Amino acid sequence: MMPNKAATNVAFTPYEISLCLHDVPRTRMWKEAIEDSVSPGDVVVDAGSGTGILGVFAAMAGARKVYCVELHPRFIPLIEHLAEQNGVADVITVIHADATTVDIPEPVDVLICELLCTGQFFEPEVQVVNHLRQYLREEGTIIPRRIRSYVRLLDAQEMLYGVRIDCDSRSVVLDSDEPVSTRVRYDTIDFSGPAPLQVDTTATVTARKSRVADAVLIEGEADLTDHITTVTTKFLYNPEVIFLKQERMIEAGTDYSIRIRYPYGGDSLDALFEVEPA
Numbered sequence: 001m002m003p004n005k006a007a008t009n010v011a012f013t014p015y016e017i018s019l020c021l022h023d024v025p026r027t028r029m030w031k032e033a034i035e036d037s038v039s040p041g042d043v044v045v046d047a048g049s050g051t052g053i054l055g056v057f058a059a060m061a062g063a064r065k066v067y068c069v070e071l072h073p074r075f076i077p078l079i080e081h082l083a084e085q086n087g088v089a090d091v092i093t094v095i096h097a098d099a100t101t102v103d104i105p106e107p108v109d110v111l112i113c114e115l116l117c118t119g120q121f122f123e124p125e126v127q128v129v130n131h132l133r134q135y136l137r138e139e140g141t142i143i144p145r146r147i148r149s150y151v152r153l154l155d156a157q158e159m160l161y162g163v164r165i166d167c168d169s170r171s172v173v174l175d176s177d178e179p180v181s182t183r184v185r186y187d188t189i190d191f192s193g194p195a196p197l198q199v200d201t202t203a204t205v206t207a208r209k210s211r212v213a214d215a216v217l218i219e220g221e222a223d224l225t226d227h228i229t230t231v232t233t234k235f236l237y238n239p240e241v242i243f244l245k246q247e248r249m250i251e252a253g254t255d256y257s258i259r260i261r262y263p264y265g266g267d268s269l270d271a272l273f274e275v276e277p278a
């Protein structure tokens, strides 16, 4: 196991946090999951609070105490202000800290952690949940429950505006990107127990077309509860196109193995994706 190392350089900007807040379908899914999970009198942690919106949902659902933990100093007064404006300032305690190492002063009924990212790159969701689960009561609840990641091979477009653009990765799929294999699940992070800190696996896909594969398309989703699974929204689970270090000609009907290795919370460009005939 790798150490439970904090990815502390990923605090969001005010611009990004506003995109999160105003991504209405995303934020509504979380509201519903919180309302389904928080009971009156519960103690809740909202790890990576941002504006504090999820913590306020928990307080409005009847929590006795909500600890909002946020790394970025700029967001601390925002969370306090949101709590005051909505009449829940007495319930919310804001903690300016790294959620991968923070101490919580009492046992927790519900742990909320929205550090979700496609492939679970960039954001320390796993490190935060692994750390904070020590405070969770035995019958406590974690939102999300599970995270799944999917991969397929892509013949990705590199010409745009008449210009050849060789990027390493992008969080957008272009109309001319062509999926060239089946899509398979290559990873499940299950928060019913401590999660490993890295992906180290091989996925097998079947080529659908005979042409070049020069990228992988990574997609993700999370079960916020047993009944609410995320859908892709403007700011949640954007598909991630990662170009292969070595492109490969593939043949329709042939199986290919994709060797996948990366630490959660790291840069997608440092991830290993290697394609070989299976």
Ligand SMILES: C[S@@+](CC[C@H](N)C(=O)[O-])C[C@H]1O[C@@H](n2cnc3c(N)ncnc32)[C@H](O)[C@@H]1O
Pocket (backbone or CB within 6 Å): 006, 007, 008, 010, 011, 012, 017, 020, 021, 047, 048, 049, 050, 051, 052, 053, 054, 069, 070, 071, 072, 075, 097, 098, 099, 100, 114, 115, 116, 124
């Ligand atoms: C995707 S945003 C979610 C914000 C908010 N919970 C929401 O749903 O709108 C992630 C937030 O986690 C914060 N963050 C990132 N790493 C953190 C860490 N190690 N400890 C505490 N907060 C962290 C970021 O600064 C950002 O505000």
